[in-house]
Amino acid sequence: MQTFTQFLAEMSVSPSLNQLLHTLTKTSKEISHAVQHGALAGVLGATEQENVQGETQKKLDVITNDMLKTTLAEDSTVKGIASEEEDDVVAANTDGEFLVSFDPLDGSSNIDINSLVGTIFSILPAKDGELTQQQFLQPGRNQVAAGYVLYGPSTMLTLTTGNGVFMFTLCPESNEFMLTESNVIIPADTKEFAINMSNQRFWQPAMQNYIDDLLKGDTGVRGKNFNMRWIAAMVGDVHRVLSRGGLFSYPTDTKNPAKPFKLRLMYEANPMALLIEQAQGKASTGYETILDIEPTEIHQRVAVILGSRNEVDACLKYHG
Ligand SMILES: O=P(O)(O)OC[C@H]1O[C@](O)(COP(=O)(O)O)[C@@H](O)[C@@H]1O
Ligand SMILES: [Mg+2]
Ligand SMILES: [Mg+2]
Secondary structure: OEEEEHHHHOOOOHHHHHHHHHHHHHHHHHHHHHHHHHHHHHOEEEEEEOOOOEEEEEEEHHHHHHHHHHHHOOOOOOEEEEEEOOOOOOOOOOOEEEEEEEEEOOOHHHHHHHHOEEEEEEEEEOOOOOHHHHHHOHHHOOOOOOEEEEEOOEEEEEEOOOOOOOEEOOOOOOOOOEEEEEOOOOOOOOOOOEHHOOOHHOOHHHHHHHHHHHHHHHHHHOOOOOOEEEOOOHHHHHHOOOOOOOOEEEOOEOOOOOOOOOOOHHHHHHHHHHHHHOOOHHHHHHHHEHHHHOOOOOOOOEEEEOOHHHHHHHHHHHHO
8 A cells, every 4th residue: 555655756746746745744644633632632612713704713723724824834835825714815935836725624613523524725836926815816727736634533635636536544553644545536427415405495496496306306307316415514525425426515595695605715616626527527606617717815605516427417407
């Protein structure tokens, strides 16, 4: 079984990307350790603060954000950082080649119930000149690498550098990520979907009609029964889709008219969309391919429909 270091050498990624990916994985091992200690370390529960998006920060949101921010700022390949938990972009090294966007702890509402959480990251090429938000506003198609680390029964890293999707499992004895799945391919068809059904009445008619037909099962136009799963952590739901297929969606809704979308483009939708496309799946907003969106703001939100390509196409037909 290959170690992560051996894998990167074989993939012949550039020395700078190799260095950055090692920084990210090293920090993720430390996060995994912090998450595992949970209540023992007194890191569960909320802080008194809100992030720029008006969400109450969990203690571990702040701790994991600081861990990644510190190690990435010390990495000479990193020019700037954008995080869910930072109002603005953070400058690192003037000559750095990369911009790193991340969700330090995805699914953080799961942390207090000892359920799945993860770290999502996206790496973009840096441009010349001063570090501003503008540098980050590149379509997801430009990502040089993307992935996530899932802190579950095993800690797993899922990575693409644009040449397929690879999964690694953290060995508790050696503390090394070991390659456990190569060239992950999502089955084109599925009988499983993931959506927060409690928002049903707030969706657009297209999504209401699509889900209605899934629920009718073999008595409806789809002619087959579907199962439903919802982990409430995108990282967990996308990991299941990559592992056995499925459709995952957080669609447009009118629950809070000021916030029609929930998931963030730069550090949730884009990295997951790259992994999904690299595994031969599909990722759309319903009207636009996620990786082709020209971002206008680092914290912007988008509707997300992703997974098994034939099922995503079936859903898109309802969107006209
Ligand atoms: O609470 P809901 O509506 O089920 O939403 C769950 C979604 O929110 C998120 O948790 C948002 O992520 P954060 O925990 O990083 O804010 C997604 O991971 C997940 O898909
Ligand atoms: Mg998140
Ligand atoms: Mg988060």
